[in-house]
Amino acid sequence: MDVSSSACLTAVVDIGSNGIRFTITDLSSSCARLLPVVYSDRASVSLYDAQFSSEDPSRRQPLSQEVQKTVIRHFLRFKRVCSNYGIDNENVRVVATEAVRIAPNSNEFCSGIEAATGWLVRCLTPSQEAYYGATGVASCAAETSGIVIDMGGGSCQISWINCIKGEIDMNEDVYISLPYGAAALTRRLEEVSAGGIEAKQALEAEVAAALSGAYTRLRTSASFVPEKVTAYVCGGGLRGWGYFLMSLDQEYPISLIDGLEVSLEKFEKGDMDCEAEAKSRDIFGLSKRRRKHLNAIAFLVRILSRQFHGTVEKVRFCQVGIREGLLFDGLSPAQRAENPLIVATTPYATKSSPGIAQILFSALPQSTNPRWRVPKVFDKSMATAVANLMYLYIGMVKQYRARTALYSTTEGPLAHARGLSHQQRAVLALVLCERWDGDLLPADKVFMRHLERLVGPEATWWSRYLGRIAKLVGTVCPDGVLENKDGIFPEQPIFTISDVAILPDEVVDDVQLVRLQLEVNHRGDAFDEDSDKAIKKIEAMGKYSNYAPVVEKDQKKKREIKLRFGMRVTVLKMQVPEQDLVLQSKIPEN
Template identity: 40%
Template sequence: MGFSTVGQHYQALVDIGSNGIRFSISDLSPPHSRSMPTIYQDRSGISLYDAQISSGTKVPIPAAVIEDVLTALQRFKRICRDFGVDDSNVRVVATEATRNAINRDHLLNEIGQRTGWKVQLLAKEEEGRLGAMGIASSIDYVEGICMDMGGGSVQLTWVIKQPNGHIEMGPSVSFPYGAAALISALSKLGSQSGNDLQADITTKLEAALENDLRIPSTLLEAAKQSDGFNIYLSGGGFRGWGFLLMSNDKNQPYPIPIINGYSVSSSTFFSKLSEPPPDVASHRISSRRQSQIPAIQLLIRALAQSQMHVSTVTFAQGGVREGLLYGGLPLSVRAQSSFVAATLTYTPPSAAALLSLLRNATPECIDHELLASTVNLLYVHGPVSKDVRACAALRSTTTGILASANGLSHRNRAFLALVLCERWGAGVPNADTEFLFSITRICGPSISWWAKYIGRIAQGIGNLYPAGVVRDDDNKVALEAIFPPAKRLGWDKGSEALGSQTESCHVKFTILSNDIETVGLVNQWATDLTKLGKKKHWDRDILGLPVNVEVTRKGI
């Protein structure tokens, strides 16, 4: 499909920030509108914040820097033309550094004359709201405090994302404590004054928590039950800190190179607050971000000392640009699971019937979205050589077809990777063995076993229906299953153990066809499931349950 055909669904965005200018073109065509796939993205390292304070006092944006901005925008205008994006589908926004520039009006006039684009200056409150909306676009489940750290400022707000796509959001509170702003302040202060600045930030954070954010009682009660708030972080400074934590994660080498959806405990988040790491490249932090680590550490120390008790911290890729796109989607689209939306393109012909089979053999507590995504991807790796299907499927959620999928948590990426690997027999070469075990550790021992279980059910379904077609007159098998009580299945968040080995899963296959091949496939399927329930067949870091399988013939 050419660009001219689908260009009507393309949305181009320019975010003129304090640390740089970001450009993107996103495809909002159905059925993957919810995923907001980015077909082009780029960043110019022009720092309008630095340009105004390079002499130590605030000055107008220099003419040479304005020319650099115009050159970058004109280049993007040509790129938009090549992608078939009409000017009516291009939006340009600017934040702190442009908003407060002495010669702001001159810059905006020059942009209008040279590109024909009008720049929307975002007020502090709107910038915070859009940043929080961008976080909501990046994570399916959001209930807590959102913080977006730019170059010039930090925005805070509370967010509750409803299943129907509606976003409840509090007032946005902005502080002039962006990464570049804090570095500038620290360069002028001694160590004692730096401590004073940290104390001042702590005081303001506590005041925001107590008064300005107006956190609802439901969120306060949830935080009380969880020993702290769930915190969601966006912005380059925070993401840089997330990459640093990822590189020091106890699960090494950490197998998912995507910052979006990476979660850590509060104790992990507040660690590593001393000296910055000497090796920039190994942490995937740019030299500019490296120079800003002292500022990021200062803000995090202030947060640690505040009364904003933290339970978990999740890093998000989404920011202002993603918030603009997501906020414009209909509620019905925003309500879609990002997991399912990312896989809709691959839906097999009889997806509903296949999902019903999978659902019948799976505990009710396992998320419907996980199963629907499994069905959608059931045949994707079929064209791949059989020798590498399992390892291609294993890596599909990290560096394969779902690498760019928006909104997936790391646990969901890991879970689906294990399911799809098992669906194709789980035979991975030695080069992928450690990656497999690292992915397993993200899920934990019991969740990993359920991934293998679902993968084997999916493998049997795929073998019976190789084209993904279930005809009304050709039903081959019926499935039923009985499981231990949900609380002993080891599926709950953070659970590390299943019920005792006196408990087991009971799966019943009823063969509805007299076809000899079908009988053979079902019997082999039953044997594979039975093996999964035996300890001697469990891989490293796996903890499962016995599986009792019964096979009967209709009418026999």
């Protein structure tokens, strides 16, 4: 550990209902947007369960001396870690949530920690807990707008957030905290089980009424959008639900919960027989404690789904907590506005990456036809990320490059990067794999097919196309330097791509086919036999065998129709005077 950088380190202790999280985060300006964790530990101490005894489960008990000693022992160990990292007390933040807030001896518990460590314990109010949960969610994507649902152990927070260009827009009047955390709701369900179906229905009516009231309050927010919104879900309870949903698809290729996106229909689909399913097999990411809560989580999910039907379009899972909310809230608007995908890949960029990104993005047509429109994931940040990572594996043995690139976003350098959706990870991996010719072992091809299934046929085809454009750039500029013979960069690069358009092609069986045409403009000495081969590979994307398979369901005949997505590709190679090769020096921001 380089103690000279300790001034940029911040320690956060999050005392939750089901455990205590100890983390150290590097807030150096170059990477602060990602809130990178350099140390993480967790004490499996359930302060919620510790307040109830088996003899009298309906009555809340004070936190015992034994529990307090256990907690302090974990705190003192973390204090030694902070000392080893060179972190002063003023850079340590300790916060407590629901379980501590409502404990009968809350003051005694907090005072004991303060006396042992010298660290002040800040007990968050319900609205503060909801606020930091929402700001934590804002750190999980380049921009966020939607409903935030944070299900911890003791409570469930609901709020609305907009974070556009780094500006957080939240209405403090709609930070709603409800006593329906995973552990709390499990206990309530156990209590009503003796009362039969009527008692359970009464509890369901109670929770539904509370959620309906919360939703009504959300509508009062000035920034509320009435339809087609995203629900961002976090907290241990709903993260566990996300892992359970992933387990239902045995071929799902990404194990990270952060960035998982599902439809509202799929979000509630797991409610069927979830308890029996969880007991029958091991589920990655689902602890024994969380399995006990799964029935209660499904209970809440079922009610949430009914409440948000017709409003919520998709659900995004976020690996965040109070730590992320505290730290993200403390960043400047300029830092919050940074795109996570760009920040995560910038350390691997070459000096010509901005110019290369411009070439890559210029190769994507801007069609207004929804059938042929390039998927939204292929934005300027994706082009920048590809440009930044294009040369990362240039020093590897040739046979390893495609495979390493394929796994780079899930097991490699980006595995720990925050704020990336699963679709972004999959598309970036597919593009980079194709950039290195896509030469894979059979087992790796299986993983690639799973990524392709995740992103869909259109994104699969465009990923391979963009990967072959990147291959052309890498062939012409093998060292990642995009400049002319006099070293002028980047006003006069080696080559550019222009006049990219989707044009009408022939008509087959009364179906109008289309053709993607692009011009590659280059100076006289830039292209050779290898670059010509790279261009032919781009044009080969127009072969039917390279089209991405599409399976559509014929509802009338109740059968599947197998189609393919793709289009013909024509590359016009144009030799132009060197002074006519002009490239923007920096790709525009999203």
